[in-house]
């Protein structure tokens with residue numbers, strides 16, 4: 001299972017993530033209202049780092065997203081707002097970076113409304129619906145995913161922590177399209193600063209569960 005660690009911005013912290021956690025993806029949050037916001041002056045030092053970068057955007061313009069893709073060399077674009085399928089289609093015509101559409105879950109999911117995104121996204125990401133859009137540290141009721149109707153892979157997000165590992169592994173056995181997890185606020189010493197030991201423990205536990 002893939003691991004994305006989101007909301008990072010300190011070079012030393014990111015280097016430790018690469019060396020010790022070996023995460024598959026690292027998320028940079030470009031939503032100005034987030035306490036994990038990454039400003040443009042970080043671009044030069046974060047450009048060449050050896051981990052695939054995902055830019056997290058909330059209702060951002062196409063022009064600004066594409067500018068950040070170039071500036072930070074983003075391998076993927078995570079759309080964490082109310083972006084329409086039409087918007088995602090237009091973006092897909094202008095970039096080779098992967099597009100991930102976030103679905104904010106409150107109660108049931110209207111699977112039909114997601115079908116329009118399928119031709120343009122590499123994966124979906126399911127997160128807990130909140131006013132702040134993300135980073136809530138709260139889980140949603142994962143049982144809504146039991147009827148997931150598509151072959152397309154998705155990431156699970158929203159308040160995941162070390163205690164979640166058994167349930168994540170069980171969910172993946174039930175729904176193989178669950179291809180990864182997105183870790184954020186439950187692994188922080190401060191906003192934007194991740195606790196590497198906690199992340200290592202999570203990964204070890206996940207690997208041991210996957211072997212079962």
Ligand SMILES: O=C(O)c1ccccc1N[C@@H]1O[C@H](COP(=O)(O)O)[C@@H](O)[C@H]1O
Pocket residue numbers: 006007027029031034035036056058080127132133134135136137138157158159160182183184185186
């Ligand atoms: O973390 C943020 O501040 C944030 C702000 C706006 C949009 C997305 C954000 N982060 C994303 O939120 C989810 C869940 O995080 P958590 O585990 O509940 O803290 C994750 O996908 C982050 O990419």
